Amino acid sequence: MPDRREIDIEVMRYNPETDSEPYIQSFRVPFDEDTSVLMGLQYIKDHLDGSLTFRWSCRMAVCGSCGKMVNGVPKLSCKAFLRDYYPGKLRIEPLEHFPIVRDLAVDQTDFLEKLEAVKPWIIRKDEKPLSEGTYLQTPEEVSSYLQFSSCINCLLCYSACPQYGLDNSFTGPAALSLLHRYNADSRDEGKSERMPLVNSEEGVWGCTLVGYCSEVCPKQVDPAAAVNRGKVNSTMDYFLRFLTPRGGVDS
Amino acid sequence: MKPMKRSNEPIFWSLFGAGGVVASLVAPALVFITGLALPLGLLGPDALSYERMLALVSSLPGALFLFVVISLLLWHTMHRINHSLHDIGIKAGLGGKVIFYGLALVGTMAAAYFLFATPL
Amino acid sequence: MSARNTYVRPMSGWYRRNPHFLAYMLRELTAVFLAGYAGVLLAGVIALTRGPDAYAAFREFLSSPLSVGLHVLIFIAALYNAYTWFKVSPKAMPPIVLAGRRIPDRVIVGSQLVACVLVFVAMLLLAGMS
Ligand code: SF4
Ligand code: FES
Numbered sequence: 001m002p003d004r005r006e007i008d009i010e011v012m013r014y015n016p017e018t019d020s021e022p023y024i025q026s027f028r029v030p031f032d033e034d035t036s037v038l039m040g041l042q043y044i045k046d047h048l049d050g051s052l053t054f055r056w057s058c059r060m061a062v063c064g065s066c067g068k069m070v071n072g073v074p075k076l077s078c079k080a081f082l083r084d085y086y087p088g089k090l091r092i093e094p095l096e097h098f099p100i101v102r103d104l105a106v107d108q109t110d111f112l113e114k115l116e117a118v119k120p121w122i123i124r125k126d127e128k129p130l131s132e133g134t135y136l137q138t139p140e141e142v143s144s145y146l147q148f149s150s151c152i153n154c155l156l157c158y159s160a161c162p163q164y165g166l167d168n169s170f171t172g173p174a175a176l177s178l179l180h181r182y183n184a185d186s187r188d189e190g191k192s193e194r195m196p197l198v199n200s201e202e203g204v205w206g207c208t209l210v211g212y213c214s215e216v217c218p219k220q221v222d223p224a225a226a227v228n229r230g231k232v233n234s235t236m237d238y239f240l241r242f243l244t245p246r247g248g249v250d251s
Numbered sequence: 252m253k254p255m256k257r258s259n260e261p262i263f264w265s266l267f268g269a270g271g272v273v274a275s276l277v278a279p280a281l282v283f284i285t286g287l288a289l290p291l292g293l294l295g296p297d298a299l300s301y302e303r304m305l306a307l308v309s310s311l312p313g314a315l316f317l318f319v320v321i322s323l324l325l326w327h328t329m330h331r332i333n334h335s336l337h338d339i340g341i342k343a344g345l346g347g348k349v350i351f352y353g354l355a356l357v358g359t360m361a362a363a364y365f366l367f368a369t370p371l
Numbered sequence: 372m373s374a375r376n377t378y379v380r381p382m383s384g385w386y387r388r389n390p391h392f393l394a395y396m397l398r399e400l401t402a403v404f405l406a407g408y409a410g411v412l413l414a415g416v417i418a419l420t421r422g423p424d425a426y427a428a429f430r431e432f433l434s435s436p437l438s439v440g441l442h443v444l445i446f447i448a449a450l451y452n453a454y455t456w457f458k459v460s461p462k463a464m465p466p467i468v469l470a471g472r473r474i475p476d477r478v479i480v481g482s483q484l485v486a487c488v489l490v491f492v493a494m495l496l497l498a499g500m501s
Binding site: 016099144162214 | 378
């Protein structure tokens with residue numbers, strides 16, 4: 001059954017060489033049951049305006065590069081479908097709270113620096129040699145960090161976080177989730193290296209639990225839970241340092 | 252990267268959290284009783300009478316209960332109001348902390364004074 | 372670092388852009404009403420220490436239409452704040468594991484709601500007894 005409906009897609013455009021600020025341009029795009037928002041944008045680029053700039057790669061909600069604001073909501077454009085917006089229209093904008101480089105592409109440099117700062121890798125005091133085998137974990141130990149390891153760095157949560165938008169010195173949901181993911185891993189011994197960041201104003205204390213990050217996350221990471229468990233950890237660290245020489249930081 | 256300065260939010264966040272428990276578990280009932288049920292005559296004739304309330308604040312558990320409720324409600328709400336200023340784009344910084352946490356402290360001291368140090 | 376001419380969008384009025392943010396601002400606004408209630412309680416305690424006449428005046432105030440109207444608002448604020456508090460509480464506690472299974476968030480939220488109702492009934496009974 002041929003199904004060729006058409007929908008209006010308004011796209012935010014910005015050319016850094018000629019524009020002083022972004023503007024909206026409207027396109028009419030045919031779609032059917034399976035047309036994703038990303039495919040709609042690709043239709044525009046292929047048939048209507050080849051200069052439209054946006055990022056994507058996997059088309060299957062894995063790579064995390066296709067995030068856009070769709071009608072004001074941060075979405076993976078490959079995981080959102082035009083049919084769900086019909087008979088209304090769409091307004092597609094670059095991810096909120098990030099500087100716009102061109103059209104729908106934003107500058108993620110700030111996030112990448114934050115990601116590095118949380119040391120998102122397993123830190124050991126001394127690595128055991130390969131001959132001694134792998135580090136074993138019980139299912140329970142795995143479950144304490146598993147959900148936080150599903151992050152695909154799509155940055156939807158940053159676009160959902162007004163605190164990051166108001167003050168981008170805040171480390172933000174995904175980076176703090178990754179931080180918590182390693183702190184909660186029984187194989188890791190790097191907690192004391194990460195706690196100074198957690199304990200700072202730029203760490204968990206920039207969060208006021210708006211909670212929208214957890215709702216927009218396409219991977220059920222629940223970054224708000226990671227950040228707020230970080231607050232509990234930081235609070236224990238704050239008070240316990242008076243009791244124990246190592247400041248309540250274990251290992 | 253510049254060295255990170257430890258925030259003293261844990262102090263205020265702990266008080267905020269404790270106050271949140273009071274605000275969510277106890278406040279709805281208290282507000283309903285003192286602010287609505289009593290004036291609308293839904294309670295018994297003697298409810299919240301001078302004699303009964305005097306007996307309540309003269310007992311240590313009663314006085315402690317009221318102290319905890321008043322003080323923690325203030326720490327809870329002042330913490331939120333302080334952060335709300337930032338949310339609406341007002342950079343109050345240290346001044347905001349001094350004013351709002353100061354208010355909570357003054358309220359706490361007043362509650363302590365009238366509940367524990369005032370002869371009845 | 373880069374000389375790129377990027378555009379940063381303004382944040383003004385951000386809380387009007389999304390219903391979720393509006394709900395958040397309402398939650399934060401409940402603090403103003405609850406702070407007011409802490410003041411009412413403190414005023415009641417002070418009136419008590421001043422003697423029967425002062426306390427009678429305090430109760431007179433509680434019975435005024437203005438006070439009842441304000442307390443309707445405070446009550447709504449308290450209920451909304453309680454609801455939002457219970458809803459996010461699982462995020463601020465470590466996962467609770469019972470018999471190898473993680474207790475689902477809705478069980479944690481639900482049991483707190485039940486506790487809140489129990490406290491409500493118990494306090495109403497305590498206050499109503501004469
Ligand atoms: S936490 Fe979720 S929303 Fe945030 S970057 Fe990771 S996958 Fe995306
Ligand atoms: S294109 Fe990879 S997540 Fe959408």
